């Protein structure tokens with residue numbers, strides 16, 4: 001039996017606890033034919049099971065603490081919405097009619113059909129929704145198989161989970177929330193990556209978590225003492241007493257450190273030698289501004305607007321988009337809002353169009369983001385007008401994703417001008433001088449950053465995509481996720497080129513990809529010349545702490561040396577050394 005296991009670290013923090021091995025019993029789906037006279041009865045049985053599933057989810061929602069942030073309870077709302085989704089409901093009913101089969105069988109066939117469509121997608125958000133479909137369908141199946149009275153999978157969760165480390169193959173959002181309600185210490189799951197639900201929820205809830213631990217349930221025994229390190233991805237099994245003492249003291253220090261960090265809330269972010277750094281947050285929905293403001297009253301450097309399209313599975317009207325942006329703006333109370341135009345594409349297409357569209361072999365390289373918008377100017381103009389109208393109500397800037405060349409920018413500016421004249425005709429107010437910027441996510445854009453800088457007001461480095469495209473790996477493919485390396489010399493060179501282009505062209509350069517939120521890179525990025533960070537809300541104060549305790553002069557010197565190194569391992573060692581030296 002190994003003394004330690006390793007997985008993907010997705011939510012920071014160390015915890016110590018006894019293992020609770022959670023077996024999510026998947027329902028066995030029964031298949032049988034029914035007579036045409038029993039069709040109505042079978043449909044009624046399906047409806048009853050669906051209502052029961054709905055009731056269970058509502059009960060869970062009522063069980064969790066009232067002050068649970070909206071972005072967390074939203075996971076349950078998504079499942080409630082899916083229960084009523086016609087693709088799941090109506091098509092299952094039609095299947096019962098057409099095939100004269102039982103409801104379990106019809107539902108299973110429907111889920112398999114939907115999952116096949118999801119498997120052909122390459123978008124992390126939509127991939128996560130595949131898990132949602134399975135979780136929702138499993139809940140209905142349980143109600144169908146066991147009957148409403150006895151069945152509630154959630155009751156199978158032991159009532160005494162306090163301080164336990166959960167070991168599971170996978171967890172539904174409902175499982176996760178119920179377990180968090182019982183104050184568990186952390187999670188270990190066999191499946192999932194950094195974008196899985198468990199990972200997202202664990203980060204939002206501040207619970208240490210490790211995912212992708214192969215065969216964890218086989219290696220970890222119930223009640224065994226574990227130490228879970230959510231920063232390194234390491235799980236120590238039954239560690240000796242002296243290690244436990246060391247981990248306990250690390251936990252105490254970390255608790256105190258996080259408490260102290262709040263002293264920095266709303267203080268300016270500035271290096272010891274006086275360089276002011278802008279620190280903004282990333283959001284996906286207007287409600288996220290509330291979470292952001294728990295850490296800092298600041299602006300938004302990245303608002304991913306495609307989430308609105310994806311969550312509602314339809315193109316929102318200009319009015320709906322305008323209201324949505326205005327809501328975010330109102331919550332920001334005068335701080336700036338950077339609205340990124342939709343990053344939809346062949347792979348992030350709304351599921352309706354996907355079912356009928358052609359098969360895309362390389363969706364990440366396909367009709368995504370600005371390419372998709374320029375292909376459909378009416379769709380794009382709709383959003384441009386909504387953004388412009390919001391700019392009449394507060395400080396708004398517009399950011400264009402996945403730009404590859406200046407001709408795309410020329411076309412965008414032409415469309416923005418068209419949208420402006422339409423609003424003038426309608427006598428609707430907007431900011432005539434709205435700032436327009438582009439994301440640097442494609443190596444070509446970084447290499448030509450000086451050309452883009454000369455036409456735009458700002459640039460923002462999207463390292464998630466920039467790293468994927470530079471190192472030629474699919475960011476959501478578990479098989480190649482080991483290639484993700486922000487410290488690859490090619491990545492650092494592209495970042496440096498972009499920062500230099502900003503300096504020469506007197507244009508602000510920001511970074512809004514995950515690299516900006518990761519404290520191990522903050523000193524290096526400051527030394528390379530990054531002055532604008534847009535980060536996850538719960539990283540804000542950590543990053544500010546590093547900024548406020550750094551001397552920019554020293555970091556510049558050290559970073560220059562690091563940029564001359566050519567081996568990624570040497571670079572990693574040098575960055576670790578830089579962090580040790582100045583922390």
Ligand code: PEP
Pocket residue numbers: 302304343441461462463464465466512513514
């Ligand atoms: C990025 O690519 O770094 C980025 C911020 O955009 P997204 O993660 O939404 O693709």
Ligand code: MG
Pocket residue numbers: 401441462464465
């Ligand atoms: Mg991106």
